[in-house]
Amino acid sequence: MIEKVDCIVIGAGVVGLAIARSLAVAGREVIILEAENSYGMHTSTRNSGCIHAGINYPPGSLKNQLAIRGKNLLYQYCPERGVTHEMTGKFVVAIEDEDIPVLHELKEKANKNGLDQIYIADAGQIKEMEPNLNCAGALYSPTSGLIEPHDLMTAFLGDAENCGAVLAVNTKVLSGAIFEDFVELIVSGNPETKIRCGLCVNAAGHGAQKIAAAIKGISSETVPKQFLTRGCYFVMHGRKPFNRM
Ligand SMILES: Cc1cc2nc3c(=O)[nH]c(=O)nc-3n(C[C@H](O)[C@H](O)[C@H](O)COP(=O)(O)OP(=O)(O)OC[C@H]3O[C@@H](n4cnc5c(N)ncnc54)[C@H](O)[C@@H]3O)c2cc1C
Structure with missing residues (x-):
C-alpha cells in the first residue's frame, strides 16, 4: 500500500522546520523527511548565527523585506520559546580612511531599507563602546544580533510536533514524480518506499x-x-576582545 499524507517537507534544516511548523500550526498534516539521523545537521548549524538587520540588500527587494520581517519575528519568537539569542548590535568597520565612503553608501542603503537607527559612529563613540576596536570609522547597526540556531530549530520542531507533525529521520528522498493531484516520492529504506x-x-x-x-x-x-x-572560520581561544559583532 502506498502511504498518503497531506504535506511533505523535504529537509529538516531551519527552512524546512520553519515551513513544517507553519503548515502544522495551520492545521495541515505534515511529515518532514530528513536524510540524516537528526535535524539541523547541515548548513543550519554551520553558520554564523547572525540575526541580520537587513542593511545590505537591494532596497525594496523581497530579500530585504523578508530579512527585516524575519528579524522582527525572531526577536518576538525567541523570548517566548526560550531560544538563546541576543541583540548585540553590530559594527561594520572601515579599517582605512579610504573605506569610509563605503560606510556612507551602506548607511544610505540601510536608511532606504527603513533602518533609521543605523548611524556612523565617531571615534569617541567607538572607543567608548568597544575599547579594543581600532579602525578609521564604523557603521553601527543596533538591531543586529546573534542566535543559537539549534535552539531555534528545536523550538520550531517542538511547535510542529505539538500540532501533530512527524519528523522521519534517516529518510532520504531519492526521486519522484508530479501527477495531476499529487506528488509521489521514493524514499530510502530497505525496501525503498513510495509516499504520496x-x-x-x-x-x-x-x-x-x-x-x-x-x-x-x-x-x-x-x-x-x-x-x-x-x-573558512577561525577559532579564537581566550577572552573575546569585543562585546558586539
Ligand atoms: C558559512 C555560512 C554562514 C552563514 N551565516 C548566516 C548567518 O549568520 N545568519 C543567517 O541568517 N544565515 C546565515 N547563513 C545562511 C543559513 O545558514 C542558511 O540559509 C540556512 O541554514 C539554510 O537552511 P536550509 O534549511 O535551507 O538548509 P540546510 O540546513 O542545509 O538543511 C537542508 C536539510 O535537507 C536535508 N536533505 C538534503 N538532501 C535530502 C534528501 N535527498 N532527502 C531528505 N533530506 C535531505 C539535509 O540533510 C539537511 O538537513 C550562513 C550560511 C553559511 C554557509
Whole structure:
C-alpha cells in the first residue's frame, strides 16, 4: 500500500522546520523527511548565527523585506520559546580612511531599507563602546544580533510536533514524480518506499537541486543554478576582545 499524507517537507534544516511548523500550526498534516539521523545537521548549524538587520540588500527587494520581517519575528519568537539569542548590535568597520565612503553608501542603503537607527559612529563613540576596536570609522547597526540556531530549530520542531507533525529521520528522498493531484516520492529504506502527498516542499538546502532534478515533471529551467563557494572560520581561544559583532 502506498502511504498518503497531506504535506511533505523535504529537509529538516531551519527552512524546512520553519515551513513544517507553519503548515502544522495551520492545521495541515505534515511529515518532514530528513536524510540524516537528526535535524539541523547541515548548513543550519554551520553558520554564523547572525540575526541580520537587513542593511545590505537591494532596497525594496523581497530579500530585504523578508530579512527585516524575519528579524522582527525572531526577536518576538525567541523570548517566548526560550531560544538563546541576543541583540548585540553590530559594527561594520572601515579599517582605512579610504573605506569610509563605503560606510556612507551602506548607511544610505540601510536608511532606504527603513533602518533609521543605523548611524556612523565617531571615534569617541567607538572607543567608548568597544575599547579594543581600532579602525578609521564604523557603521553601527543596533538591531543586529546573534542566535543559537539549534535552539531555534528545536523550538520550531517542538511547535510542529505539538500540532501533530512527524519528523522521519534517516529518510532520504531519492526521486519522484508530479501527477495531476499529487506528488509521489521514493524514499530510502530497505525496501525503498513510495509516499504520496498533496503538497511537497523541497527545503533540502544544497541537496534541493539534486532532488528537483530527480522528480519527473519539474522543468530544469525552473530550478535555480547552484553556486558553491568555500569559506573558512577561525577559532579564537581566550577572552573575546569585543562585546558586539
Ligand atoms: C558559512 C555560512 C554562514 C552563514 N551565516 C548566516 C548567518 O549568520 N545568519 C543567517 O541568517 N544565515 C546565515 N547563513 C545562511 C543559513 O545558514 C542558511 O540559509 C540556512 O541554514 C539554510 O537552511 P536550509 O534549511 O535551507 O538548509 P540546510 O540546513 O542545509 O538543511 C537542508 C536539510 O535537507 C536535508 N536533505 C538534503 N538532501 C535530502 C534528501 N535527498 N532527502 C531528505 N533530506 C535531505 C539535509 O540533510 C539537511 O538537513 C550562513 C550560511 C553559511 C554557509
